[in-house]
Ligand code: SF4
Ligand code: SF4
Ligand code: SF4
């Protein structure tokens with residue numbers, strides 16, 4: 005089976021079947037051997053024979069409606085459809101006979117008689133299966149004429165910003181409907197009516213108003229121009245393609261950038277993509293226009309003070325100015341007065357050279373990354389318990405799960421393509437437990453999916469809930485003791501067991517903290533421990549707490565105690581927010597670790613890097629982002645090199661961050677846009693978009709995927725080149741000719757990346773690390789026979805309530821999250837038509853809390869915390885529980901981080917974004933901060949000498 009070679013550019017008509025048993029048949033006199041269960045159509049394709057088809061495509065289950073794929077089988081009556089008929093041993097199939105040709109021509113004649121004959125001017129000309137099939141069956145005339153009743157006058161739906169629906173071209177093959185159901189799991193489309201009157205409907209609404217989430221699966225599946233990308237209609241058919249990786253979330257979908265010269269015409273999800281298998285979400289599929297947005301700054305700029313106008317300069321001048329400032333500041337204030345911040349939006353290669361610059365050239369370990377504010381507790385917690393700071397599975401592993409526990413994550417919004425895989429498994433019958441303060445869509449708002457248990461805990465009580473689940477597992481004898489004895493440190497298990505078994509850790513005792521019905525907790529724990537393969541998926545709702553690291557360890561404890569690690573279908577799976585959170589951590593972007601999570605104090609590791617880099621390295625962990633900011637306000641941290649990160653918007657306690665930035669003498673920002681941090685900068689290095697550079701991203705399943713340059717960088721350089729130039733200007737030449745050479749250096753110095761190279765990535769498509777001599781093609785599942793640390797280690801996870809308390813003044817808890825159409829600080833998605841779906845951040849409030857405060861839907865409300873105040877529009881919903889309010893943070897003017905506090909995780913300083921005590925009341929004007937922000941932001945845009953950015957059009 006494995007030796008069957010698949011061509012990703014071919015459509016095999018029906019999905020690939022995996023079976024141990026092989027079947028041999030004859031198709032058009034040639035013998036073909038395929039796995040049992042394969043369709044005749046698929047077998048024919050494998051044997052090099054193409055059967056005409058319209059309603060079949062290999063991403064969808066066969067449907068058998070168009071009757072174009074009929075074949076003859078010797079000894080059988082009639083003409084079975086090859087897409088729905090499975091192979092059988094010894095059968096003899098004919099796909100081309102004169103009778104079949106007549107039938108097929110007849111079918112095509114009917115289709116064409118109700119289809120506009122505008123092929124030459126149609127956007128799908130040359131890329132239309134109907135056109136291809138008319139040619140394939142030799143259609144020469146249409147006898148029925150076009151005078152009769154037809155659909156040619158149907159109205160086009162152009163409501164979706166990215167694709168059109170032209171019903172006059174629809175052949176009602178249902179591929180779109182099935183794609184929406186099977187691939188995406190949204191069920192937005194149906195076929196309404198019968199016979200001639202049957203038509204595709206988005207619930208009798210236009211696409212924009214419908215349940216559609218704009219994933220593009222239906223557009224991809226449509227064999228005609230009925231569903232068509234607007235970009236193709238405008239630009240014409242692409243003429244070449246380059247495979248690359250989405251620059252948005254941690255799913256890491258593979259895409260073909262379909263190009264016309266240097267212009268992207270369409271991003272098409274790659275069938276061969278290890279993470280996405282040809283699926284996509286609205287961001288990766290459609291929201292790439294920011295890369296050429298008018299707001300992009302492509303010329304370097306410098307200025308002495310943040311109140312001066314920006315001066316556009318050449319690259320050499322900008323680089324030399326930045327280098328001279330760093331040299332001046334280090335000479336005056338010491339080498340520790342300077343640091344660098346990398347971003348999870350950067351490639352592995354960019355992160356690697358940035359941390360190298362800080363360590364080898366700045367001479368300190370003052371480098372940190374935005375993972376500090378999202379998944380640093382994952383790094384810490386999983387390293388302690390399992391021995392490796394990464395998720396244990398592939399995404400596909402969820403197809404073998406029987407029980408799925410989601411804690412503090414919202415996959416349908418945050419990780420949509422993975423959510424689609426997960427929903428497929430749930431529709432097949434896997435059980436679902438959700439621990440979340442808010443009723444995310446998977447609780448009961450996703451068609452054919454409903455959580456078996458929603459443990460709607462109070463924000464900030466994850467550790468208590470995990471302990472309560474563990475209590476039930478331990479006290480009811482549900483521990484997989486054999487697994488624990490063989491695979492884990494028994495002493496650590498005993499200590500943990502005795503701890504969680506204490507009466508104060510029972511669901512009943514902890515209900516006062518969590519607010520969750522103890523009976524529900526007991527039932528969920530039993531299901532998790534006894535329901536078969538159980539997998540845990542978690543997100544920032546776990547990590548962004550004062551006890552984030554404790555919860556991560558608690559999650560690992562649960563998985564180990566129930567034997568759910570080390571095989572498919574189980575595991576501990578952090579859902580990483582940004583595309584390269586995993587990679588940026590792997591690449592040594594934290595102040596205490598060199599690439600590969602090796603501590604800077606380890607003499608042997610340091611010696612290895614010193615030998616390779618030719619510079620002495622500091623053994624002392626450097627400053628974390630919060631330390632840099634604190635020291636900046638105190639006056640000893642003076643210069644920052646910030647690559648691809650926007651701390652002024654994304655980090656907590658905005659006033660503190662901006663005060664710190666204002667206190668520095670040289671802030672160097674490298675980005676696509678004049679982001680919030682750049683407004684406090686003295687040097688601006690324009691960055692390259694993901695379409696303009698080579699490199700790699702590593703997704704949440706440790707999958708290293710290629711990022712490939714499809715157009716010339718508008719700013720002149722790939723980002724790693726800019727860092728290398730700065731390094732050279734500082735007296736340390738970084739000699740790389742191509743990003744691949746950086747990866748070669750990473751591989752030479754990082755044991756888990758030892759076998760990785762661009763060449764191998766080109767051959768395999770993607771590689772899950774560890775990739776080394778023992779696993780030359782990578783490691784899909786980790787900890788199979790033993791944990792990376794040898795024996796798994798349990799940790800006692802004492803619940804310590806957060807210091808952030810509600811009281812009479814601040815009676816509500818604010819928690820935060822993401823929405824599908826926007827991405828993180830929104831710098832990219834706000835510059836696309838995605839703003840149609842989410843033009844502003846709203847505050848969700850429960851009807852009881854709204855009524856108490858006289859708040860109506862759409863009212864402006866002030867949200868006041870101990871840190872600050874901001875104003876947002878209210879939306880009233882039972883998604884949030886009484887006492888809890890919720891917002892997203894995609895628009896800078898929302899000031900979500902003006903109100904978050906500077907509390908943070910005890911182990912990693914990851915901010916406690918998810919718990920802020922607030923009061924909410926009706927107001928009629930923006931907060932002081934918002935008014936000042938507006939003024940400052942406008943003045944800063946003015947200082948660039950470009951016109952104020954126009955917001956993306958909202959219609
Ligand atoms: S819109 Fe396209 S995919 Fe859907 S039924 Fe019509 S032709 Fe088929
Ligand atoms: S774009 Fe996606 S969600 Fe919308 S109708 Fe098509 S398949 Fe369904
Ligand atoms: S944003 Fe995430 S899920 Fe969407 S296409 Fe990109 S990688 Fe895939």
Ligand code: FES
Pocket residue numbers: 056057058059060067068069070071072073074085086087088
């Ligand atoms: S392709 Fe088989 S019936 Fe349509």
